[in-house]
Amino acid sequence: MILDSKIPEGPLAEKWDKHKFNVKLVNPANKRKYDIIVVGTGLAGASAAATLAELGYNVKAFCFQDSPRRAHSIAAQGGINAAKNYQNDGDSVYRLFYDTIKGGDYRAREANVYRLAQVSVNIIDQCVAQGVPFAREYGGLLANRSFGGAQVSRTFYARGQTGQQLLLGAYSALNRQIAYGKVKMYPRTEMLDLVMVDGKARGIVTRHLITGEIQSHSAHAVILATGGYGNVFFLSTNAMGSNATAAWRAYKKGALFANPCFTQIHPTCIPVSGGYQSKLTLMSESLRNDGRVWVPKAVGDNRAPGDIPEAERDYFLERKYPSFGNLVPRDVASRNAKLACDEGRGVGTTKLAVYLDFADAIKRDGLDAISQKYGNLFEMYAKITGENPYEQPMRIYPAVHYTMGGLWVDYNLMTTVPGLYATGECNFSDHGANRLGASALMQGLADGYFVIPYTIGDYLAQMPAARIEPTHPAFKEAEAAVRADVDRLLSINGTRTVDEFHKALGQIMWDYCGMARNAEGLQFAKKEIQKLRAEFWNDVKVVGTNEELNITLEKAGRVADFLELGELMVDDALNRNESCGGHFREEYQTPENEALRDDENYTYVAAWEYTGPNQQPALHKEELKFENVKLTQRSYK
Amino acid sequence: MAGNNPNSKPMNLTLKVWRQKNTKATGRLETYQVKDISPEMSFLEMLDVLNEDLLRSGQDPIAFDHDCREGICGMCSLYINGRAHGPERGTTTCQLHMRKFADGDTITIEPWRATPFPILKDLAVDRSALDRIQQAGGYISVNTGGVPDANEIPIPKSIADKAFDAATCIQCGACVAACKNGSAMLFTSAKVSQLAMLPQGKVERKTRVENMVAQMDIEGFGSCTNIGSCAAECPVGISLENIAMLNREFISAKLTSENL
Numbered sequence: 082m083i084l085d086s087k088i089p090e091g092p093l094a095e096k097w098d099k100h101k102f103n104v105k106l107v108n109p110a111n112k113r114k115y116d117i118i119v120v121g122t123g124l125a126g127a128s129a130a131a132t133l134a135e136l137g138y139n140v141k142a143f144c145f146q147d148s149p150r151r152a153h154s155i156a157a158q159g160g161i162n163a164a165k166n167y168q169n170d171g172d173s174v175y176r177l178f179y180d181t182i183k184g185g186d187y188r189a190r191e192a193n194v195y196r197l198a199q200v201s202v203n204i205i206d207q208c209v210a211q212g213v214p215f216a217r218e219y220g221g222l223l224a225n226r227s228f229g230g231a232q233v234s235r236t237f238y239a240r241g242q243t244g245q246q247l248l249l250g251a252y253s254a255l256n257r258q259i260a261y262g263k264v265k266m267y268p269r270t271e272m273l274d275l276v277m278v279d280g281k282a283r284g285i286v287t288r289h290l291i292t293g294e295i296q297s298h299s300a301h302a303v304i305l306a307t308g309g310y311g312n313v314f315f316l317s318t319n320a321m322g323s324n325a326t327a328a329w330r331a332y333k334k335g336a337l338f339a340n341p342c343f344t345q346i347h348p349t350c351i352p353v354s355g356g357y358q359s360k361l362t363l364m365s366e367s368l369r370n371d372g373r374v375w376v377p378k379a380v381g382d383n384r385a386p387g388d389i390p391e392a393e394r395d396y397f398l399e400r401k402y403p404s405f406g407n408l409v410p411r412d413v414a415s416r417n418a419k420l421a422c423d424e425g426r427g428v429g430t431t432k433l434a435v436y437l438d439f440a441d442a443i444k445r446d447g448l449d450a451i452s453q454k455y456g457n458l459f460e461m462y463a464k465i466t467g468e469n470p471y472e473q474p475m476r477i478y479p480a481v482h483y484t485m486g487g488l489w490v491d492y493n494l495m496t497t498v499p500g501l502y503a504t505g506e507c508n509f510s511d512h513g514a515n516r517l518g519a520s521a522l523m524q525g526l527a528d529g530y531f532v533i534p535y536t537i538g539d540y541l542a543q544m545p546a547a548r549i550e551p552t553h554p555a556f557k558e559a560e561a562a563v564r565a566d567v568d569r570l571l572s573i574n575g576t577r578t579v580d581e582f583h584k585a586l587g588q589i590m591w592d593y594c595g596m597a598r599n600a601e602g603l604q605f606a607k608k609e610i611q612k613l614r615a616e617f618w619n620d621v622k623v624v625g626t627n628e629e630l631n632i633t634l635e636k637a638g639r640v641a642d643f644l645e646l647g648e649l650m651v652d653d654a655l656n657r658n659e660s661c662g663g664h665f666r667e668e669y670q671t672p673e674n675e676a677l678r679d680d681e682n683y684t685y686v687a688a689w690e691y692t693g694p695n696q697q698p699a700l701h702k703e704e705l706k707f708e709n710v711k712l713t714q715r716s717y718k
Numbered sequence: 719m720a721g722n723n724p725n726s727k728p729m730n731l732t733l734k735v736w737r738q739k740n741t742k743a744t745g746r747l748e749t750y751q752v753k754d755i756s757p758e759m760s761f762l763e764m765l766d767v768l769n770e771d772l773l774r775s776g777q778d779p780i781a782f783d784h785d786c787r788e789g790i791c792g793m794c795s796l797y798i799n800g801r802a803h804g805p806e807r808g809t810t811t812c813q814l815h816m817r818k819f820a821d822g823d824t825i826t827i828e829p830w831r832a833t834p835f836p837i838l839k840d841l842a843v844d845r846s847a848l849d850r851i852q853q854a855g856g857y858i859s860v861n862t863g864g865v866p867d868a869n870e871i872p873i874p875k876s877i878a879d880k881a882f883d884a885a886t887c888i889q890c891g892a893c894v895a896a897c898k899n900g901s902a903m904l905f906t907s908a909k910v911s912q913l914a915m916l917p918q919g920k921v922e923r924k925t926r927v928e929n930m931v932a933q934m935d936i937e938g939f940g941s942c943t944n945i946g947s948c949a950a951e952c953p954v955g956i957s958l959e960n961i962a963m964l965n966r967e968f969i970s971a972k973l974t975s976e977n978l
Contacts, residue, residue: 260853630839
């Protein structure tokens with residue numbers, strides 16, 4: 082298979098405009114003859130569904146939550162980047178492009194990232210027009226703050242709830258189209274298979290989570306906007322329901338999965354407190370604008386933070402990276418926190434935490450100013466830990482947060498399955514090996530509002546408008562397979578719960594395919610995952626029936642997929658004999674413990690093809706060409 | 719592994735939980751014992767522990783809605799000891815931690831109770847009526863593209879901040895569950911006032927309030943009698959002022975209605 086990224090010819094800055102002109106258009110009167118399925122209603126899904134409906138297409142949108150507004154984009158805190166240069170501090174489309182490429186450790190496509198930076202400015206205009214209440218200055222204009230990996234202030238925000246406000250904007254646009262009848266919304270409905278007819282994606286099979294009804298839906302194209310797979314690790318900042326099932330089933334139908342080992346471990350999360358822990362909570366990166374990260378200089382210093390004098394504290398990020406300080410990119414901050422804890426300088430009762438201290442900021446700006454900026458985050462921290470972060474430093478530790486890998490897509494965001502698209506976190510294309518803060522919201526909305534509405538028309542314009550009914554044999558076959566999977570899960574009646582398997586998988590992934598990896602550990606992990614998967618299918622306990630709200634059955638299907646995806650992540654991490662961004666192979670590091678890339682051998686996207694159950698997947702490579710940016714060792718010193 | 723407080727002692731609790739097979743079935747409170755509950759656990763993690771025990775003994779686990787567990791998605795609910803989202807003010811159930819309870823406590827857990835929120839199973843209810851109120855007018859009618867530059871519409875910071883406060887509603891439905899009339903006024907008013915305050919939203923302010931209020935009535939939500947329990951129980955602190963604003967918007971819209 083040859084991976085054709087379909088990157089348009091021409092200078093970087095002109096590619097997208099040129100492409101928009103070259104794509105074929107569907108006549109306005111013909112758009113109503115085409116049906117599009119959108120799975121997932123987060124930023125990428127809701128924005129795409131609303132915009133495609135506005136254009137005149139018939140859209141069917143699906144989410145597993147009880148309302149489209151609950152998709153996990155809602156929990157994004159810090160902000161959204163855009164190259165508006167409202168602050169007159171030297172920002173530009175090219176700088177946002179450059180920062181993103183560099184932040185991703187040179188493992189993303191130049192053309193996609195440049196387009197992302199270009200449309201970033203339109204996103205802010207769109208959101209303001211929808212009534213999104215961004216933070217403003219006293220003069221009434223929009224406010225900005227800075228985020229990791231950038232030396233300009235280009236992040237737009239709505240207190241610590243930017244994701245919520247952006248999603249509510251997209252949700253309102255979606256609601257308008259639901260009211261018009263242009264979008265049919267299917268909440269509490271989970272996609273369990275992709276249906277292909279004549280080699281093209283023509284629909285999906287779903288299970289209704291309340292009634293258990295298994296149903297087919299046909300369309301002319303399918304968009305997966307189903308988010309990332311961080312929950313492979315069991316503990317992550319993802320929502321409890323976030324899962325990889327839709328993407329994984331598409332992979333098994335022929336969509337290639339790219340760079341699965343690129344996972345982002347976010348440096349500032351509330352540490353684990355016990356074995357019952359169900360999820361981890363992020364403390365926004367924006368806190369690193371004012372918070373200072375430190376640990377005691379001495380190993381085993383058990384004094385309370387307030388009792389440790391200034392001279393005996395190690396502000397390790399400021400010490401090692403004087404020019405970026407506490408605002409180094411996430412992978413660098415996380416790895417350094419881990420190093421400090423590995424050295425025995427961690428804090429708190431578990432010793433798996435570092436301090437994030439606001440004392441200086443409060444002294445400098447006053448308590449009110451800090452509370453204005455971060456009030457809701459401080460409150461959340463206090464609720465979870467029972468400690469007051471205004472009086473004592475926060476304890477934080479890295480946690481799985483985002484997955485840069487995902488379904489392989491070309492410049493049009495189409496996967497290797499014709500008619501199947503992937504947008505937002507579900508695809509792999511824009512963040513390389515590490516995503517910069519405030520760029521996930523940007524990408525989700527860029528894909529949904531401004532990219533897919535153009536590129537999907539190019540595909541639809543070239544296919545007949547005739548519909549395929551969901552009674553077509555391909556749908557009946559897929560329904561039967563879904564039904565068989567459900568029956569199989571219900572019939573095992575073993576002794577171990579789904580969560581036990583999920584936790585065991587998470588532990589393997591965290592220990593061997595987490596913040597630091599090595600070949601030996603990865604090989605061990607691969608065997609362990611295979612063993613665990615075999616045990617799952619022999620010994621998992623799923624009670625109840627299909628025809629009801631069955632929370633165990635839902636979870637079992639998702640965990641079954643995680644047990645396969647986890648192995649692919651390990652395969653990918655083993656294959657990539659270099660360190661880059663969030664993928665840190667211990668064998669490949671500089672003397673200063675920084676990630677050591679191997680540009681000669683690994684400047685490619687690793688795209689994996691499914692070859693059958695329990696078979697080794699096939700690797701395909703998309704070479705990355707850098708025509709505008711020179712590859713250098715990332716330095717934030 | 720202990721958290722920040724090494725002295726926190728595990729607790730034993732008695733739970734009375736509403737169990738109901740489906741919408742049509744009759745439900746009742748069942749009693750369960752949970753042991754060795756860490757005060758560092760969240761309330762939902764405590765229910766996870768109970769559900770794991772139930773599963774291991776082959777029983778049907780308790781269905782409850784939840785997703786982000788960060789207090790922002792609005793999917794969790796639960797009436798805990800007669801309070802929407804439990805005893806802690808300004809907190810969703812998922813952010814409620816067991817340190818708010820004491821060893822030996824009996825905790826009663828029920829679903830939201832309101833006619834427009836039919837029970838689906840156990841503690842999970844159908845809140846789609848709230849989505850339909852939003853669909854009736856909770857938006858500004860702009861298509862993607864063709865909008866002015868974001869800084870062409872200056873908005874005074876005080877107005878932007880106030881609009882933001884109203885916009886933080888998480889659509890959990892606690893206001894309805896807490897209201898003796900089962901009214902959705904606080905919920906509806908939050909969206910109405912957010913958009914009425916902003917210059918972008920003023921164009922449609924009359925039809926918006928009329929249509930959203932009409933939908934509220936169609937769904938069977940009760941009337942507002944200004945008791946204020948909605949705002950008292952709201953986990954994100956949506957203010958009663960929004961209801962006053964909705965009433966003002968509604969009366970002025972009706973007096974000068976464009977819905978002829």
